[in-house]
Amino acid sequence: MADTLANLWVGFSVALAPSVLLYAFVGCLIGTVVGVLPGVGPLAGISLLLPATFGLDATRAIVMLAGIYYGAMYGGSTTSILMRIPGEAASVMTCIDGYAMARRGRAGPALTIAAVGSYVAGTASVVALMVLAPPLASFALRFGPPEYFALLVLGLLVLAYMSSGSMLKAVAMALLGLLAGMVGIDQMSGYFRFAYGVVELGDGIGVVPAAVGLFGLSEVLLTAGQAAPPEVIKPRLRELLPSRREWRESAAPIGRGTVLGFLIGIIPGSAHIISSFVSYAVERRLSRRPEEFGRGAVAGVAGPESANNAATSGAFVPMLALGVPSGPIPAVMLAAMMVHGVSPGPLLIRQQPELFWGFIASMYVGNLVLLVLNLPLVGLFVNLLRVPYPLLYPAIVMFSVLGVYSVNGSVVDVWIMLVTGVVGYLLRKFGFETAPIVLGLVLAPMIEMALRQSLAMSDGRYSIFLVRPIAATLLGVALVLTLLSLRSLMTRALDWRARLALAEKGEPL
Amino acid sequence: MSPVVILALAVLGASAPAAAQEAYPSRPITIVAPFPPGGVADLHARPLAAAMEKVLKNPVGVVNKSGAAGAVGMSFVANSRPDGYTLLLALSSISIIPEADKLFGRPPAFTVDQFVPLALLSADPTILVVRTESPWKTAREFIEDARRRPGQISYSSSGIYGTLHMAMELLSHAADIKLRHLPTAGAGPAINAILGGHVDALASGPAAVIAHIEAGKLRPLASWGDRRHPALPDVPTFKELGYPGAEFYIWAGVFAPRGTPAPVVERLEVALREAVNDPDFKAAMDKLKTPIVFKQGEEFRKFFEADARRLAEGVRRVGRIEEKK
Amino acid sequence: MLTTDRLAGGALGLLALAVMFESRRLPLGTLTKPGPAYLPVVLAALLLLSGLALVVLGGRAPRPAALGWEEGRHTAAIVAAVAVVALLLERLGYRLTMAAMLLVLVGMVERRGWVVTALFAAALALGSFFLFDTVLRVPLPRGPLGF
Numbered sequence: 001m002a003d004t005l006a007n008l009w010v011g012f013s014v015a016l017a018p019s020v021l022l023y024a025f026v027g028c029l030i031g032t033v034v035g036v037l038p039g040v041g042p043l044a045g046i047s048l049l050l051p052a053t054f055g056l057d058a059t060r061a062i063v064m065l066a067g068i069y070y071g072a073m074y075g076g077s078t079t080s081i082l083m084r085i086p087g088e089a090a091s092v093m094t095c096i097d098g099y100a101m102a103r104r105g106r107a108g109p110a111l112t113i114a115a116v117g118s119y120v121a122g123t124a125s126v127v128a129l130m131v132l133a134p135p136l137a138s139f140a141l142r143f144g145p146p147e148y149f150a151l152l153v154l155g156l157l158v159l160a161y162m163s164s165g166s167m168l169k170a171v172a173m174a175l176l177g178l179l180a181g182m183v184g185i186d187q188m189s190g191y192f193r194f195a196y197g198v199v200e201l202g203d204g205i206g207v208v209p210a211a212v213g214l215f216g217l218s219e220v221l222l223t224a225g226q227a228a229p230p231e232v233i234k235p236r237l238r239e240l241l242p243s244r245r246e247w248r249e250s251a252a253p254i255g256r257g258t259v260l261g262f263l264i265g266i267i268p269g270s271a272h273i274i275s276s277f278v279s280y281a282v283e284r285r286l287s288r289r290p291e292e293f294g295r296g297a298v299a300g301v302a303g304p305e306s307a308n309n310a311a312t313s314g315a316f317v318p319m320l321a322l323g324v325p326s327g328p329i330p331a332v333m334l335a336a337m338m339v340h341g342v343s344p345g346p347l348l349i350r351q352q353p354e355l356f357w358g359f360i361a362s363m364y365v366g367n368l369v370l371l372v373l374n375l376p377l378v379g380l381f382v383n384l385l386r387v388p389y390p391l392l393y394p395a396i397v398m399f400s401v402l403g404v405y406s407v408n409g410s411v412v413d414v415w416i417m418l419v420t421g422v423v424g425y426l427l428r429k430f431g432f433e434t435a436p437i438v439l440g441l442v443l444a445p446m447i448e449m450a451l452r453q454s455l456a457m458s459d460g461r462y463s464i465f466l467v468r469p470i471a472a473t474l475l476g477v478a479l480v481l482t483l484l485s486l487r488s489l490m491t492r493a494l495d496w497r498a499r500l501a502l503a504e505k506g507e508p509l
Numbered sequence: 510m511s512p513v514v515i516l517a518l519a520v521l522g523a524s525a526p527a528a529a530q531e532a533y534p535s536r537p538i539t540i541v542a543p544f545p546p547g548g549v550a551d552l553h554a555r556p557l558a559a560a561m562e563k564v565l566k567n568p569v570g571v572v573n574k575s576g577a578a579g580a581v582g583m584s585f586v587a588n589s590r591p592d593g594y595t596l597l598l599a600l601s602s603i604s605i606i607p608e609a610d611k612l613f614g615r616p617p618a619f620t621v622d623q624f625v626p627l628a629l630l631s632a633d634p635t636i637l638v639v640r641t642e643s644p645w646k647t648a649r650e651f652i653e654d655a656r657r658r659p660g661q662i663s664y665s666s667s668g669i670y671g672t673l674h675m676a677m678e679l680l681s682h683a684a685d686i687k688l689r690h691l692p693t694a695g696a697g698p699a700i701n702a703i704l705g706g707h708v709d710a711l712a713s714g715p716a717a718v719i720a721h722i723e724a725g726k727l728r729p730l731a732s733w734g735d736r737r738h739p740a741l742p743d744v745p746t747f748k749e750l751g752y753p754g755a756e757f758y759i760w761a762g763v764f765a766p767r768g769t770p771a772p773v774v775e776r777l778e779v780a781l782r783e784a785v786n787d788p789d790f791k792a793a794m795d796k797l798k799t800p801i802v803f804k805q806g807e808e809f810r811k812f813f814e815a816d817a818r819r820l821a822e823g824v825r826r827v828g829r830i831e832e833k834k
Numbered sequence: 835m836l837t838t839d840r841l842a843g844g845a846l847g848l849l850a851l852a853v854m855f856e857s858r859r860l861p862l863g864t865l866t867k868p869g870p871a872y873l874p875v876v877l878a879a880l881l882l883l884s885g886l887a888l889v890v891l892g893g894r895a896p897r898p899a900a901l902g903w904e905e906g907r908h909t910a911a912i913v914a915a916v917a918v919v920a921l922l923l924e925r926l927g928y929r930l931t932m933a934a935m936l937l938v939l940v941g942m943v944e945r946r947g948w949v950v951t952a953l954f955a956a957a958l959a960l961g962s963f964f965l966f967d968t969v970l971r972v973p974l975p976r977g978p979l980g981f
Contacts, residue, residue, distance in 0.1 A: 225908025
């Protein structure tokens, strides 16, 4: 322990050096700007600025890139809350309750809770990263395809807690999303599925354009033409901070979200996107007032936002401890390290202690910088809501197209956004929710690949799921949860119809 | 239309062809890297762009157009105007993708003859690695074991018909063994799979695994190269072991769309030759532990065609896996 | 009686059938070795069931006409504007296309004063281009005139 503290001291001395601090700050700033733009998420942000880091030394480059990553995660919640446009795929859940809070005039508190929750989660998970990196990383590596499959099945069950309306409708939407996820090259056999010669669809329907379309564009389509513009209660300056009740309600979700997000984040693969989905479901399940979810429940913002940030730090565990890329963003960071002559690998901690501890220290600093940066900005952002809606929504449309286009330089993404926007508009008008579609879209390719890989590993035997302990445990938990919710479904079947009628008369979600 | 408009249009029309006759280069050049940022293509393209900018005294930028294992970016360049302002930094998969398309009876996203090869930059041989805990200490032991237990030893790859898959496929054919293939979503997950013990072996580009070899987690058994890799002098090549058919490089080269005028091609070839000798570029490649292997003209063409032929045969041999039971 | 639920359920069912039809060209595989068509067919079958369930149970939902479609004109205009942008973005370049879109949406659809509209459109189009193309160095399409 004393060793760790001593190292951390070295790390801080590196991270707090003015030039390094400057780069961390610049990274956070750019990241926030990038994150606020709809559709442009941390990956796009890091990739944009990777070349700019070539002239710097390794520590500064990594610190700046990490700052961009965090900044983008923080910034992504801003558009989600203020305009219901997900800043990146992981912010989708914040759109639901965050935006509802904004509509009730609680935009400031929502933004603040998101910022504070992200800070707590980010800092706590950096501590965990620091102390537990090597053993956690070895554990994470044991997640092979069967374990991954079991985890994703568990993630799919999240669906049951995502809807506030009819379960049938939520299932139908999830199936729609799952099917949409089948578009593209089948990586196990090489066939192009449902792509009809459009090469850009080879990797499937992009989650980012689809999320921006289903949430952001559909919102504009729904509200732009309404005779009375959406009544956004313009908050007064005094109401920018959360009330005591809101603070109390966010404390536990932040804690749970942190732990949950971190654990999901350390698993190599893109599972960390589902951290916010899972957190939302957990909060809803544990809440004493589940009917608030969808209408502005504080826990619905605090939990997912914390989970998001914790997953971000978690993703660095395998990267730093073992030098394995646990997802596209750590892969870019590893490449950045390689470009600067640092060989990421299991010996990184020993060979480059300055880099490692400087990085950790800069994560603390970065989180703090972002908190300080974002809190005053809350007032600024909230004022955006004062812009008359007929001027605001064309700007939103423009930024959405810009954001979605700039990720891949592809017009196909713009078309995807448009089509999903129209589909989302129609679905919401008819009383369906769009969040399960995004969940399905994200999970489908991963679940299918994990299943088929597991069968390839075991030569077709399904017993592989039962023989491996982690997979069997996760599947067991999934089974228990399914049975529990089925039971509660049946006991609540009677007033389910009444809820259905209520939900349909209520605001479209 | 008002006379002013007609005049304006005439001026514009007149100036267009004149612009084409300006000295090359007169506009920023774009190198397309058909893979997501941070990948091998990127790591070559960006230092190269910087070096070329110095040589040509003209801005050279890199654009990532990723998707479909490189097909999106590659077909983008194949269909762009052959004026020398859009170039492609391709990896060996350029020969694989059209073959795979043919296999599935799809109209190809692009064909190899839609490009003019300009230069080869590097040719990293793949390395066969296993975990240090595994029982095989030499490549020979591995191959003999694979012969005794066909289909039991597993390996991961970056995707079906991908470079890592094809490398193993060439070995399997040359050594007459049968291995079990586990495709993953990319080079990163492929490495995770072997480190986590979910597969037994992996054919990987050296840069990605050298750190793990040094840390004692992975053991290199052999390489798919012509010569031993400078960073791994004790690792024999399959050629030495008697399997000359197992030759595979993950190479990176620069291409231009077919139809690019000859003077432009020449100018680019000269620029590339100079750029490769730029000290900053050399330093960047050094840091990546990627030795520069520079070939142009006839030499490159021969290398490229031999490679393409090997890969095409390999893809055809793999066939469509659904047809094999 | 056509209700929203029934309409939606029917549409989903039709989509499911279309997917199953399209999947016939892909190998199905077996339970122990699922092929590319396996999961799509399974999911489409489940979607078909959900669609049917919605049709059967959807009697109590409101009728589509009763939902109120006052925003329809605006919605259609926005959709059309974005579609045109998608078509022209790489042909006319970013700044022209976006400025045009903003002009149309703010000036014609929202009917704001022309001066305000023109300033707004120019500022946003040029400003965002500057932010991305120059500051962040993300290349955005330029039109044939280099603009």
